[in-house]
Amino acid sequence: MPGGLSxxxxxxxxxxxxxxxxxxxxxxxxxxxxxxSCLRKLGASIQPQTPSLVYTNKSSGASAAGFYSLVENxxxxxxxxxxxxxxxxxxxSAYGWVVTADERLPSPSVTTIEQVKPIYDSNGAIHMYKYxxxxxxxxxxxxxxVLRLDKLRDYIFHKAFLSSEPSTGNYIxxxxxxxxxxxxxxxxxxxxxxxxxxxxCYTDCAFKDELLYALLVDGGIHAYNLYDPxxxxxAVMEGLKGCLPPKVYxxxxxxxxxxxxxxxxxxxxxxxxLSVLIQKLFDRCT
Numbered sequence: 001m002p003g004g005l006s007x008x009x010x011x012x013x014x015x016x017x018x019x020x021x022x023x024x025x026x027x028x029x030x031x032x033x034x035x036x037s038c039l040r041k042l043g044a045s046i047q048p049q050t051p052s053l054v055y056t057n058k059s060s061g062a063s064a065a066g067f068y069s070l071v072e073n074x075x076x077x078x079x080x081x082x083x084x085x086x087x088x089x090x091x092x093s094a095y096g097w098v099v100t101a102d103e104r105l106p107s108p109s110v111t112t113i114e115q116v117k118p119i120y121d122s123n124g125a126i127h128m129y130k131y132x133x134x135x136x137x138x139x140x141x142x143x144x145x146v147l148r149l150d151k152l153r154d155y156i157f158h159k160a161f162l163s164s165e166p167s168t169g170n171y172i173x174x175x176x177x178x179x180x181x182x183x184x185x186x187x188x189x190x191x192x193x194x195x196x197x198x199x200x201c202y203t204d205c206a207f208k209d210e211l212l213y214a215l216l217v218d219g220g221i222h223a224y225n226l227y228d229p230x231x232x233x234x235a236v237m238e239g240l241k242g243c244l245p246p247k248v249y250x251x252x253x254x255x256x257x258x259x260x261x262x263x264x265x266x267x268x269x270x271x272x273x274l275s276v277l278i279q280k281l282f283d284r285c286t
Contacts, residue, residue, distance in 0.1 A: 092160035112192035136197020
């Protein structure tokens with residue numbers, strides 16, 4: 001490129017930018033636009049982005065979502081496809097995707113979750129759902145309910161997690177769902193949810209090195225290999241004793257963590273149970 005940077009150099013520079021700056025850089029001239037377009041096709045080459053806060057408000061309309069950039073301290077508003085974002089239940093986000101539940105029948109069908117069974121009308125169409133409250137280790141702990149799809153959505157979904165970029169088709173979705181915060185998962189091409197009946201009371205999850213690390217409400221951590229046909233949990237961290245913190249999360253730390261904390265993998269990225277960090281605040285309770 002006479003008098004300028006070559007396209008491969010531009011792409012390397014663009015790959016270090018936050019998305020708002022990347023869009024601005026791509027609008028400067030035709031050569032930068034072409035480099036920007038090529039980089040978009042290689043989305044995995046763009047650096048991990050600083051998260052944005054997602055919100056909705058009545059004044060922007062039912063289909064508009066606000067994204068607050070923590071980098072720029074600035075809000076952006078986008079109109080999203082139907083159904084309206086304000087009617088959806090947000091249950092997760094990763095890799096630039098937002099996971100929502102709405103009143104449409106999802107795929108895989110919610111009826112393939114272990115505790116949900118369809119109820120058919122006289123014409124053979126599903127019109128209600130039986131929602132049972134049992135786990136793999138306990139029988140029916142509470143009476144079952146009969147619910148419409150929109151109400152079932154509010155009852156059953158808690159959190160969703162993605163193993164990788166969904167546009168590749170090679171990904172896994174993990175649900176923490178009710179009753180009692182159990183785990184089910186589905187691969188991108190699956191038509192049903194696979195239930196993990198071994199435990200309940202999970203509160204958070206994270207993927208690392210093709211393993212799912214599931215955090216219990218007491219701070220214990222189980223590891224699952226979801227690619228193993230005989231998937232079973234492996235305890236990698238015991239839970240806390242005594243007075244427990246009200247909320248615990250599992251996160252990926254950017255640097256090597258001290259040996260007294262739970263770490264997994266290489267020196268650049270680790271999983272840390274925040275419950276351990278919070279424990280100091282609750283020592284007086286134990």
